Amino acid sequence: MAQYISYNSHTHESHNIKKMVCLASPLINFQRKNHERGHEQSNTCLRKYVSAARQYRVLLTSFDLPGYRLHQVSMRTYSNGNMPVSSIDADEQTRVMGIAMNGGDGPHSYAENSAYQRGYFEAAKEVLKEEIVAKLDVKQTSSAFRITDLGCSTGPNTYLAAETIVEAVEQRFKSQGLHSPTPEIEVLFNDTTLNDFNTLLRCLPPERRYYATAAPGSFYSRLFPKASIHIVYSACTICWLSRIPKEVTDETSPAWNKGSIHYDNGARKKVFEAYEAQFAKDMEVFLQKRAEEIVNGGLMALLVAAAPDIMSDSVTTLATEFQVLGSCLVDMAKQGIISEEKVDTFNLPLYYTRPKELKELILRNGSFSIERMEILNNKKEHVTMPNVERRTLFLRACFEGLFGQHFGYNIVDELFDRYAKKVVVSSFYLKPENQKTLMLFVLLKRNDDK
Numbered sequence: 001m002a003q004y005i006s007y008n009s010h011t012h013e014s015h016n017i018k019k020m021v022c023l024a025s026p027l028i029n030f031q032r033k034n035h036e037r038g039h040e041q042s043n044t045c046l047r048k049y050v051s052a053a054r055q056y057r058v059l060l061t062s063f064d065l066p067g068y069r070l071h072q073v074s075m076r077t078y079s080n081g082n083m084p085v086s087s088i089d090a091d092e093q094t095r096v097m098g099i100a101m102n103g104g105d106g107p108h109s110y111a112e113n114s115a116y117q118r119g120y121f122e123a124a125k126e127v128l129k130e131e132i133v134a135k136l137d138v139k140q141t142s143s144a145f146r147i148t149d150l151g152c153s154t155g156p157n158t159y160l161a162a163e164t165i166v167e168a169v170e171q172r173f174k175s176q177g178l179h180s181p182t183p184e185i186e187v188l189f190n191d192t193t194l195n196d197f198n199t200l201l202r203c204l205p206p207e208r209r210y211y212a213t214a215a216p217g218s219f220y221s222r223l224f225p226k227a228s229i230h231i232v233y234s235a236c237t238i239c240w241l242s243r244i245p246k247e248v249t250d251e252t253s254p255a256w257n258k259g260s261i262h263y264d265n266g267a268r269k270k271v272f273e274a275y276e277a278q279f280a281k282d283m284e285v286f287l288q289k290r291a292e293e294i295v296n297g298g299l300m301a302l303l304v305a306a307a308p309d310i311m312s313d314s315v316t317t318l319a320t321e322f323q324v325l326g327s328c329l330v331d332m333a334k335q336g337i338i339s340e341e342k343v344d345t346f347n348l349p350l351y352y353t354r355p356k357e358l359k360e361l362i363l364r365n366g367s368f369s370i371e372r373m374e375i376l377n378n379k380k381e382h383v384t385m386p387n388v389e390r391r392t393l394f395l396r397a398c399f400e401g402l403f404g405q406h407f408g409y410n411i412v413d414e415l416f417d418r419y420a421k422k423v424v425v426s427s428f429y430l431k432p433e434n435q436k437t438l439m440l441f442v443l444l445k446r447n448d449d450k
């Protein structure tokens, strides 16, 4: 049985709630005000929280309350019983890397700076609807119909996706006539435990036609009971690896990625290969877990940020954003603002697959048939990110957490200022024709159990 702890940030009291369904949000909200009053108060809250956590065996998701923007700590407890050990391990890995987009709805939030990702959804929307209406197997449905958005983050994108999928499901059931009334629909919003679920739940559209549930945890672990999900949707997510490949942080390995934060340097083939191998491992786990959770005949729609199958290093801007950010960090290390060692030990957990590679990994796993796989014509960057400011905000909304946790939140403003200054004088980065990132639409169907 799952246990939750509720924590009141005003009275600093913790309560153990032994129920499967927790009526209060299972999230702890360190209110913005607390941070504005300074770290002392936050630290007092945190100490009490940590001791409550020890008492009740809570998996802490963040010991670091670095700034006013991260105003939430989420958590989940594990019982002795039915949570598989492997899922705890995967969750831990994600937690260590602390993946989460910027929360809240302020000027640096993901909610306010995710138009680029919305371009992906808009490009896929009609295909997504069309495929669900044509291919959904309504016979597999019992009383409730469950949809999940894996890696939903916060902001409008996930609500738009949920609404579109619900509409398509309703249309599919209606087309079956009176013998198949549309069942009640539940949408399970998943992201890592560090995601700002408070903002996500607070801003749910009031007129929605589904029950909404937060489902925190890593999608590299089991998130849902066996054969309980009918449609999985996941956009701009599987490029996030479960961990940094070990070799790139190992000084003795030929893949050691000294002085760089990604596989952006064509000369370091071994670094790229280490990322490539990690992606293959992660994809196998991702598909395996989903195969367990999705009903036979259920669908999985993925929107994937990818690279072209054939690509010359010299003509792509793919991953070069990270090259610029990396070079800013190297400059800051040279000026003594951060240590060189910090730069050498930082790597981004991101990998852009290629269509052929992804197809092979899905076929190798064998649990799904590929119903549709195509490159979509998404809006080019000059439409969604027409200037340096928007581009900087987009990157900051996604990566501030990772940089802040590793280098300290005090360097984040300077890092992104430096980035903006470098990009604005570059003739390369802001040219849409240099933008080679692809958007793949992939629709998979769960095969009958092998």
Ligand SMILES: C[S@@+](CC[C@H](N)C(=O)[O-])C[C@H]1O[C@@H](n2cnc3c(N)ncnc32)[C@H](O)[C@@H]1O
Pocket: 094, 099, 100, 101, 114, 117, 118, 150, 151, 152, 153, 154, 157, 158, 190, 191, 192, 195, 217, 218, 219, 220, 234, 235, 236, 237, 240, 241, 242, 398
């Ligand atoms: C770029 S955002 C995409 C958000 C949303 N799907 C959209 O289209 O706007 C990627 C999201 O994936 C989440 N994510 C990354 N790794 C994850 C994991 N292992 N489990 C669950 N969510 C993950 C991140 O926290 C982030 O919210």
